[in-house]
Amino acid sequence: MSVDEVAPHRRGRPPTLREVAAMAGVSIATASKALNGRQHVGSATRQRVQSAADALNFSPNALAQGMVAQRSGTVGLLTSDLVGRFSMPVLRGAEDAFGSEKMSVLLADARDDHIRQQHHLRALLSRRVDGLIVVGAQPDPRPSLGQDLGVPVVYAYAPSDDPQDMSVVADDVAGGRLAVDHLIRCGRRTIAHVTGDPTYGASHDRARGAVERLTEAGLAVAGGEVMYDSWSEAWGRGATRLLLEREPGLDAVFAGSDQIARGVLDALLEAGKRVPEEVAVIGFDNWEVLATGSRPPLTTIDPALENLGRVAALRLASAIEGRAGHGVEAYPCRLVTRSSTAPLH
Amino acid sequence: MSVDEVAPHRRGRPPTLREVAAMAGVSIATASKALNGRQHVGSATRQRVQSAADALNFSPNALAQGMVAQRSGTVGLLTSDLVGRFSMPVLRGAEDAFGSEKMSVLLADARDDHIRQQHHLRALLSRRVDGLIVVGAQPDPRPSLGQDLGVPVVYAYAPSDDPQDMSVVADDVAGGRLAVDHLIRCGRRTIAHVTGDPTYGASHDRARGAVERLTEAGLAVAGGEVMYDSWSEAWGRGATRLLLEREPGLDAVFAGSDQIARGVLDALLEAGKRVPEEVAVIGFDNWEVLATGSRPPLTTIDPALENLGRVAALRLASAIEGRAGHGVEAYPCRLVTRSSTAPLH
DNA sequence: TTGTACGCGTTATCAG
């Protein structure tokens, strides 16, 4: 009852621990211990098992391991925009915060469709993910998934509206402040702020940071007020034309997004203004394809989304270990200088 | 030996079939059949089980199901660029080709790093994915993962270099042809082609399609030759300036990418040319943020990546069912007209 | 040091 009943040549299927054990001439238990570095295994035996495993190209079945460990080694990533640009860096940061060996990422694109989201959620839960990261398409608060999911959840980029949940977001206020601070350090005094959709909380947060910093420097917003409209190049162009009429002495524009900044740049050039010599321009997002292709390349505020993803993963890992957290954590943005800003000589 | 030994209040853990069965007062086997719509179950019984399941908010453990079914209901998505724009639509198309209920997507970002790729591959395989979709960051052929992975593989966007593998890609030749065809239908006769990196096979494919169509119309490439350099706005601007000198009668430009097209547009405007009245411009990629923000909005060729993802998923599903395929399948691109092209009145 | 036996949650077979 040893060698005879084993290795029934299971065609195609990946080798199992049983086959490894059989080949090494030991029991399954011993093989398991040997491969997992457990003690109470003779080193000679361990060697034999290891060789057998290598020979068979054995790779343990993570599903089976998960069954006994009561842990799948998998986290769900629920996103609202897969084509959008914001969830990707987050995802990427998250992915390498837990190494690929320990944890895999199950992706689900909810597309802002509530019912689709519920479907995906069920699917993820039935796969017994150890935790969930939810990343929104807009930086504004979103409805909580609830507390009774059975697994910890971390919201990234877009916070949950329930303070009981754990959220990590970019600090838009500090980002706005950082942008204006840079312009002031460049010696600019007549600084306008053209930003996007006024229904976005992020617009107001960035504007608030900007105005705060202006006020500290004894300055007012050029053009008389923050200009809200939409996150588009067209609006950037239009706003700039207005601005140029109202404020001939304009020497800097803080745009609420890189798209808007592109519009600002184009309108400025068209009006014969030199950038950055006469007017400096700074954007927000550090959307590479936009920021590096412009004329001149765009200085901008980077919301450090990859870092957000990293932190989200860390928080989630802690929560999985049992140390849950609450509330919204805001992380600093980063200034990326290119050529659209420069000191006023 | 019935109700007594069950429901030991397993704190926190999701309910199991056993608990559902206990609550409904039936055996596990019956509960399973009832929930799975199997026959040989009294409808009253079925009702009771269903209610119990609902009450407990039961959701079957997919890992356990996978163990017995020898199928995880999971596919791996191995991508080389998560931030890049090309893999995302593919991923999205794939994701909804197999409904979220049937199949979940395990994401892995290899980042063009070979060793990292191997790691991810092992992780995916140990999770017993039923199949693999590999999507590259560039449309050029990439090294095969090999045939002995134990699961079917489909390469999307970037084909495998092994014809034995199954690949689905965008038809760049047809795309180039489509672009020029559109320009010709608009009555243009002096058509230039400014494209990107000459080390990309895609540049040459698109150019080939373009030239073929030109030749059919008895036309030659304006400027004397296809202009290769890099996939950047700056090149688009530079090339256009050159072109304007060499070919004063220029009435259309086919740009090899939307980034290049943006540059072309800017240089044209700067030279006082009206688009599309005097010169028509068409891009390639349909990269929304670029194509809709430009002045005027850009007509472009959409490689239909989402469709590619869909087809990849379909092919993979077939292969999983046992009907494997081989070779490279090229899928048509789509013309998206905006305002940068128009008939010459 | 090694092996036996059980359990993880589910499905399928077969006997009642």
Add this chain to the structure above:
DNA sequence: CTGATAACGCGTACAA
């Protein structure tokens, strides 16, 4: 129509 029971692949007390 219903219920034991045996897998699926693995980890781990516990016994030898």
